[in-house]
Amino acid sequence: FEEMEKSSRSGxxxxxxxxxxxxxxxxxxxxxxHLATVxxxxxxxxxxxxxxxxxxxxxxxxxxxxxxxxxxxxxAVMNDRAIEFDLKNLEAAVALDPDNVDLKAALAARRAExxxxxxxxxxxxxxxxxxxxxxxxxxxxxxVVRDRAAQGLTGxxxxxxxxxxx
Numbered sequence: 001f002e003e004m005e006k007s008s009r010s011g012x013x014x015x016x017x018x019x020x021x022x023x024x025x026x027x028x029x030x031x032x033x034h035l036a037t038v039x040x041x042x043x044x045x046x047x048x049x050x051x052x053x054x055x056x057x058x059x060x061x062x063x064x065x066x067x068x069x070x071x072x073x074x075x076a077v078m079n080d081r082a083i084e085f086d087l088k089n090l091e092a093a094v095a096l097d098p099d100n101v102d103l104k105a106a107l108a109a110r111r112a113e114x115x116x117x118x119x120x121x122x123x124x125x126x127x128x129x130x131x132x133x134x135x136x137x138x139x140x141x142x143x144v145v146r147d148r149a150a151q152g153l154t155g156x157x158x159x160x161x162x163x164x165x166x
Contacts (some may be wrong), residue, residue: 020044035064042074051082136141 027037035079042057055078062071090107097103
């Protein structure tokens with residue numbers, strides 16, 4: 001059902017949308033600096049709800065456009081969606097494995113990152129109000145990492161969900 005919903009927004013079936021993505025990737029690989037192709041690829045990733053790649057390509061389009069504000073805003077929205085997507089995945093993973101210190105640390109770090117981004121966007125008067133929440137989240141993330149280190153646990157969090165790369 002979710003696949004049908006995604007593809008219905010563009011009027012294409014999921015298969016057609018993926019085929020269009022693949023053809024656009026070929027065009028992109030031929031000229032990575034062609035603004036129209038980069039924007040097209042970003043839009044396709046957005047339709048696929050691949051927020052990480054959508055953010056990457058909207059940000060690249062913003063750079064290629066020499067500062068188009070609309071593309072910067074679109075990249076910021078895609079980045080927010082990617083962060084929310086990651087948070088939901090991490091929350092689900094922590095719910096399934098509540099004793100996993102790596103997952104808890106990653107979740108705390110992502111929450112802190114989200115709060116920090118939100119606080120930076122506020123006007124100066126409001127930013128101070130958000131600073132306490134950012135500091136609390138950062139302290140919580142540091143506490144989890146410190147506890148993990150005290151337990152002698154090391155290693156990367158490579159088992160965390162990653163976005164699909166092209």
